[in-house]
Amino acid sequence: MRWNNTVRQTHRWTSIIFVVTVIVAFVAAAQAEPAEWLFYLPLPPLALLLFTGLYLFVLPYAVRRRRTAS
Template sequence: MAGSKGIRRFHRVVSMVFMATVVFTAVALTIDSSMAWVSYVPLLPLFVLMGTGVCMWFLPQIARRRAA
């Protein structure tokens, strides 16, 4: 279960980074709309969140199979 706690903690930290990048992107696009590349900044933390979310989704099922 120590791995599960680590993944959850990492997921929380990445979610905070994701929210910060979304706020940064919104502010940057309102100031200067010619910087279209800024809209891609939140994608990296979003993909990491998707990976850790899927991992946390399957952790209880894996633990049940190991216990059986």
Template sequence: MRQSHRWLGIVLTLTIAANFVAMALGPPPVIIDYAQLPPLSLLILSGLYMFFQPRPGNFRHRSGHSGSIRVSGSFCCGNGTK
């Protein structure tokens, strides 16, 4: 699923580039104007599908865990100096 999502992104990018090239040469045909809609629609649907899929191993059980995060150093510079 992720691989097809990536390829849809490439196809969408190519259709947008083709639209810009066609616009530079004059008024583009209607088919070029609307060529982005099918890959965009499929990209949105596949992205939503992947977003709502649970990913096992990503969620941790909180039993025995305080939930606090330890951070060393400074938030500013990352090397402990301010």
């Protein structure tokens, strides 16, 4: 498996984890007294989504630039 495919798969699975943690946070917010740390659960997957998403965003431009430089 190539590096780009690994990043793409990581991005997809992390997005699923992120959605689940956001749903958990909303369900916790509906409780009488939710624990505050539950609202921080979506942040680690969101940070990973940021880095993998930026990589995937820049990838076509880097490939195009590498082709024109050759």
